[in-house]
Amino acid sequence: MITKRKGHLWLYAVLTVAVVAVIAPFVWMVLGSFKSEGELRQVPPTWLPESASLDNYRQLFSRLDFTTYFTNSIIVAVVVVAGNLLFCSMLGYALALLEFPGKRPLFAVVMATLMIPGVVTFVPLFVLVANAGLINSLPGLILPFLVTPFGVFLMRQFFLGLPRDLLDAGRVDGAGELRIFAQIFLPLAGPALATLGILTFLGSWNNFLWPLVVAQTEDHYTLPVALALYSVGQNSTQYGLLLAGSTVVLAPVLLVFLIFQRRFIEGIATTGIK
Amino acid sequence: MTATTTRRAASQGAEPPPRRPARKSGLREGRAAWLLALPFSLLFLTFTLWPVVQSLFMSFTDTRSRDLRTPFAVAFVGLDNFTRAFGDAKFLTSAGNTAYFVLVGVPLTLTMALAAALALDKGITKFRSVFRLGFYTPVITSIVAVAVVWRFLLQPDYGLFNTVLGWFGIDGPNWLGDPNWSMPALIMLASWRNFGTGMIIFLAGLQSVPWSLHEAAAIDGANALQRFRHITLPLLRPTLLFVSVTTAIGYLQFFEEPFVMTRGGPLDSTLSMSMYTYQQFGFGNYGYAAAMSYIIFVVIAVVTALQFRLLRENT
Incomplete structure (x- = not known):
């Protein structure tokens, strides 16, 4: 038969080299964030910091206002995640289990927009938000992302897989339609909600172009916006600061990913295959 | 509600009893469904569908940034x-x-x-x-x-x-x-x-x-x-x-x-x-x-x- 163990040591070696190559930029980024400006400019560059210090991080939060950017990023991400979880699961449930007039066209339109590239809506969306006076405000950063067609698709697929009998049983027991959704079906949707929540969080946290255009003063910057502007502005010469900033941007998502890794991968797998 | 339905069904005699409750619950179901669909639909309509349609409209016009205050003043330029x-x-x-x-x-x-x-x-x-x-x-x-x-x-x-x-x-x-x-x-x-x-x-x-x-x-x-x-x-x-x-x-x-x-x-x-x-x-x-x-x-x-x-x- 096929030996699963024998001769696979070389595969570990190849994989190790590959994974080291893939994460080398991150290792270098984190190590570099502890280096001084002088050391970062050394030729040839060093790997390990000669004298590690937290100076760059201290400056991020004292001289630059990374606390504000971090808070903005968190607020936007949390509200966007909450909106997607609630509204997408509501419609996803209705599409999967209930009959109502207009159901088919509604689903068709939502699905059709899945394929439309972001650039198509970018201009009119900007005009809309500008006319509503929401430029340079948190609602302007949040509202366009509060619901996504993808979220509806994901939740609908999940609810389709749950037994319909639960719905009938709830009705026989005299529960109202909304209560059946909130108290019977929603608690069962944990895995799908986790997947949608994590994907939405990642998307919001790393979202870059829209906040770059909408957030116009420092008090409304999100982390990626601040980092992008500093990396071309007057601070671009302070490379250590940028590396520390990059580390601060990456740390929360890496943490979220580490905690939910298993669920997340299962979730991506299910959305991918279906 | 069950009582009234039964009484009505009985009074109409020949009509098969399950029909009426089914339609009534269908109506209730439809209302609940739209209630669930409403928040998404409103946000989707405003922030996705409307921009998509507007973008298509714009693509056939000579809209420039200064025309935004007067959206109906733009000229159609076909293709x-x-x-x-x-x-x-x-x-x-x-x-x-x-x-x-x-x-x-x-x-x-x-x-x-x-x-x-x-x-x-x-x-x-x-x-x-x-x-x-x-x-x-x-x-x-x-x-x-x-x-x-x-x-x-x-x-x-x-x-x-x-x-x-x-x-x-x-x-x-x-x-x-x-x-x-x-x-x-x-x-x-x-x-x-x-x-x-x-x-x-x-x-x-x-x-x-x-x-x-x-x-x-x-x-x-x-x-x-x-x-x-x-x-x-x-x-x-x-x-x-x-x-x-x-x-x-x-x-x-x-x-x-x-x-x-x-x-x-x-x-x-x-x-x-x-x-x-x-x-x-x-x-x-x-x-x-x-x-x-x-x-x-x-x-x-x-x-x-x-x-x-x-x-x-x-x-």
Whole structure:
């Protein structure tokens, strides 16, 4: 038969080299964030910091206002995640289990927009938000992302897989339609909600172009916006600061990913295959 | 309520009793469903559907940024914006660049994703999640952070890339400064950044390839490569289609990499269609930008349909 163990040591070696190559930029980024400006400019560059210090991080939060950017990023991400979880699961449930007039066209339109590239809506969306006076405000950063067609698709697929009998049983027991959704079906949707929540969080946290255009003063910057502007502005010469900033941007998502890794991968797998 | 229904049903005599309650609950069901659909629908209508329709409208007009206060004063120009795009040398350059990026980037990303998935699926038993996390980290990283680091790694003199190439006696190019090397650098960056997603989906797809088939083929004397070609690949076809379609859709819109790394340069060598559209938006040529965005949409639709044809039909 096929030996699963024998001769696979070389595969570990190849994989190790590959994974080291893939994460080398991150290792270098984190190590570099502890280096001084002088050391970062050394030729040839060093790997390990000669004298590690937290100076760059201290400056991020004292001289630059990374606390504000971090808070903005968190607020936007949390509200966007909450909106997607609630509204997408509501419609996803209705599409999967209930009959109502207009159901088919509604689903068709939502699905059709899945394929439309972001650039198509970018201009009119900007005009809309500008006319509503929401430029340079948190609602302007949040509202366009509060619901996504993808979220509806994901939740609908999940609810389709749950037994319909639960719905009938709830009705026989005299529960109202909304209560059946909130108290019977929603608690069962944990895995799908986790997947949608994590994907939405990642998307919001790393979202870059829209906040770059909408957030116009420092008090409304999100982390990626601040980092992008500093990396071309007057601070671009302070490379250590940028590396520390990059580390601060990456740390929360890496943490979220580490905690939910298993669920997340299962979730991506299910959305991918279906 | 049950009481009234029964009484009514009884009073109407011949009518079959379940009919009326069914319709009534249908009405209730419909109302509840719309109540559930309402918040999404309102937000979706405002922030997705309306912009999509408006963008289409704009693409047939000469809307510029100063026309926004008086949206009805703009003139219809028919297909002018679309014909203008196909006569615009810069747009054609951007289309060529996008094609280059997609034609090289998609196969490269798919190969990396599949290779990683195959190695993790059957090849090893230990540290699987460590490797998986390592390969997936670039996917979850902000492009801005990626740019900060990669710009440094790609520096011509003392960047990590050219240092490593130097070990093998290769004099590495000025990656981002040379029009011939800027696109390969961005393709490398994009593949590095995206192959993790494909890997995860391939890993899921590989679970549907039964090990017993491999064993049977091995007994018949098939080597690993033959087994891959004749067992794994055919069974993986739907997954391959999915990954290739989603990767191509993403790459056809490629924007962030040149935006943060090169601003489309040097000499427009990394200017993509999305990026040129964004530039026109920045210049206030809204009608023209909208038309170009719809051209991208059509290209995406065509490429997607083409892939369905190619990967589904022939065996």
